[in-house]
Amino acid sequence: MQAHWRRIAKYKYLYLLLLPxxxxxxxxxxxxxxxxxxxxxxxxxxxxxxDSPWVGWKHFDFLFGYPDFYRIVKNTILINVYELLFSFPAPIILALLLNELKNLAFKRSIQTIVYFPHFLSWVVFGGIVIQLLSPNDGLVNQLRELFGWGSVHYMTQSDYFRPIIIGSLILKETGWLAIIYLAALSAIDPEQYEAATIDGATRMQKLVHVTLPGIRNTIVILLILKIGNMMDYGFEQIYVMYNPTVYDVGDVLSTYIYRVGLQDAQFSLTTAIGLFQSVIGFFLIWGANRLAQRFSDNSIW
Amino acid sequence: MSKKIQPGNAVIGAVLIGFAFMTFMPFYYVIMASISDPARIREGELLLWPQGLDLTAYTIILQNERFITSFGNTLARTGLGLAINLSLQLTFAYALSKRYLPGQKFFMIFTIITMLFNGGIIPTYLVVKGTGLIDTIWALVIPAAISTWNVILLKSFFENIPASLEESARIDGANDLSIFARIYLPLSTASIATIGLFIAVQHWNTYMDAVIYINTASKQVLQIFLRDMVVQLEMAAVLGDMGVVNETSSLSVRTASIFLVALPIIIVYPFIQRYFVKGVMLGAVKG
Structure with missing residues (x-):
């Protein structure tokens, strides 16, 4: 016992640094x-x-019989599915294109421009999008008027909400997310390309047989993480871009939890929603990881 | 190097230029709209260059009391956040980087678990309320003070510093505190700058915590000011209920606010881009 304490005393300053x-x-x-x-x-x-009283599964029983709950779960999953289909591949394509560039100054200029929006807040970027789509003085509607198509109030129509969300996500984050793939691409051994060239491989063949296998692990890992996130969508983007007229498609779990939980003081009910979200999220990431282990040799743990 | 441009390269170049143009154009448009004569924009003149220079919108916003207090609040949270978050993350990551520390493995698992599980919005709110931070600037600094991701990055930076430096300092009689402060910190200034920039930009941009934890208008942050400005003016414009700002200048006021809130980021971007890319690369290799 004494030896134990002496060991701890020896490292007292490190524990002091650890403590806060x-x-x-x-x-x-x-x-x-x-x-x-x-x-x-x-x-x-x-x-x-x-000391608050236990009520067992009461809140869950209520949720599973509550139409609003299915609506927000569906909205959250749908936006994520769209993100997976349209936004997830975008940085891979961008990185592959950038990787083909031999002119470094040109490559760097493109990178400087496409990384930039990542650093802007969602209020700034969302504000720009709302401005561009404004029915009165937005650029898009001015162009429509020019062609005599009449203006559309994009931000208040449910049909446009998901495409606008995913479109702005692609514009804002694609450049930034491409960095991870560029890092993976730069780790590919140049000798593989030289060998392929000697064997007479075309540019396309090199892409399929050298480049894609080289970044496959990165794609799989990011895919697993993305699937684990399918029950969650960024509050900051939605909260700027939605409004009551598009709640039917725009309300996701996080915005709903905020509105109903904090503004209407439904603490227990919305905590139940949050718990449901975490449990599903955990099984999704666990399942995706199992699949990745089975069909390829990588996983996140 | 007078090689003929291959058709494939031309297509790739064109696609990339197109994408870069789409990313940049909206932002450029907003800047042009903010300095143009509002009447001419409403008539539908397209903005490739400013139409009749007019900076009234900027003077309106810069004199707006809510803008000034919000700006001050965001500046304060960024400064406080940078100091507190960085010191907490540095000290914690340093201790974690010492694999010989008894219990290190436990502390590591203790930390990683929080990446997989979290209490969620409402239970976290209750803890923030319970610790008395609601409606104070500390609610914007303390509850998100440590990013586990940053801790893992910093820990790996520290682990890459040769242990021989630590050993020779110990022979000279230095204790762990002075080894940390005199050897490790000076050797990791580049990494600290990187993480510091991550933290500062995050504090400047984020607003979900302010939505949840701040109730008083005079304590609100700049991003919330902008959200109210853009979203509410837009809605007011649609509803035809403009209040103080008349319909013509609303566009300039909205776009000028967007530009002003983004301005600090624009100013630091050329300096920080390289650091950020390095940070992500490191994270990618480690992860």
Missing amino acids: GFAWYLVYKYLPMYGVIIAFKDFNFGKGIW
Whole structure:
């Protein structure tokens, strides 16, 4: 026992450095995990988390019979499916195109431009999109008027909401996300290309047999992470770009939890939604990882 | 190097230029609209260059009281956040990087678990409320003070510094605190700058925490000011209820606010781009 304490005393300064961070994780990461139990209680502020009465599965029973719940789950999954189909491949294509460039100055200029929007906040970028699509003085509608097509109020029509969300996501983040693929591409051994050239491979054959296998692991890992995120969509983007007229398609789990949970003080109910979201998310990432292990030799753990 | 341009390369170049143009054009349009004469934009003149220089919108916003307080609040959260978040992350990551520290493995798992599981919006809100931070600037600094991702990056930076430096300092009688402060910190200035920029840009841009934790208008951040400006003016314009700002200048005011909020990012972008790319590359290799 004494030897144990002496060992700890020896490292006292390192533990001292560790302590503030450790305390932070306990309070702001682990305490909320404990707080999740209010999904099975009727939380009230006077009684606090522990003393609020247990109600078992009441909130879940309510949710599974509640049309709004299916609507927001469906919205969240659909936006994510669109993201997976249209936005996920975009940085791969961009990286492959950039990788073909031999002129470094040109390559760098393109990179400087396409990385930039990532650094802007969603309020700035979303604000620009809203401005461009404005029915009164937006560029898109001015062009439509020019051709005599009449103006469309894009931001208030449900049909346009998902394409606008995914389109702006592609414009804002594609450049940035391409960096990871560019890093993977730069790690491919140039000798493989030389060997392929000697064997008379065409540009397309090199792409299929050298380049794509070279970044396959990166694609698989990012795909697993993306699938694990299918129940979650960024609050900051949606909250700027949606409005009550498009709640039917635009309301996702995070925005709903905020509106109903905090503004209408439905703490327990929305915690139950959050818990449902985490559990599904965990199984998704676990399942995607299992599939990746079975069909290829990589996984995230 | 007078090689003939292959048709394939021409297509690739054209696609890339097209994409870069699409990314850049909206932003350029907004800047042009903000400095143009509003009446001429409403008449539908297209903006490849400013139409009749008019900076009234900027003077309106720069004199707006809510803009000034919000700007101050965002500046304060960025400064405080940078100092507090960086020190917490550096000290924690340093201790974690010492594999010989008894319990290091436990602390590592303790940290990683939070990447897989989290309490979610409402339980976190209750903890922030319970710790008395609601409606104070600390709610924007403390609850997100540590990014586990940054900790892992910093930890790997520290691990790459040769252990022999630490050993020789120890022989000279230095303790862990002075080894950290005198050897490791000076050797990692580039990495610290990278993580610091990540943190600062994040603080400037984020607003979800302000939506959730801040209730008083005078404590609100710049991004919320902009959201109200753009979204509400847009809705007001649609509803025909413009209040103080008349319909013609609304476009200039909206676009000028967008530009002003983005301005600090535009100014630092040329300097930070390289650091960020390096940070992501490192993360990609480690991950």
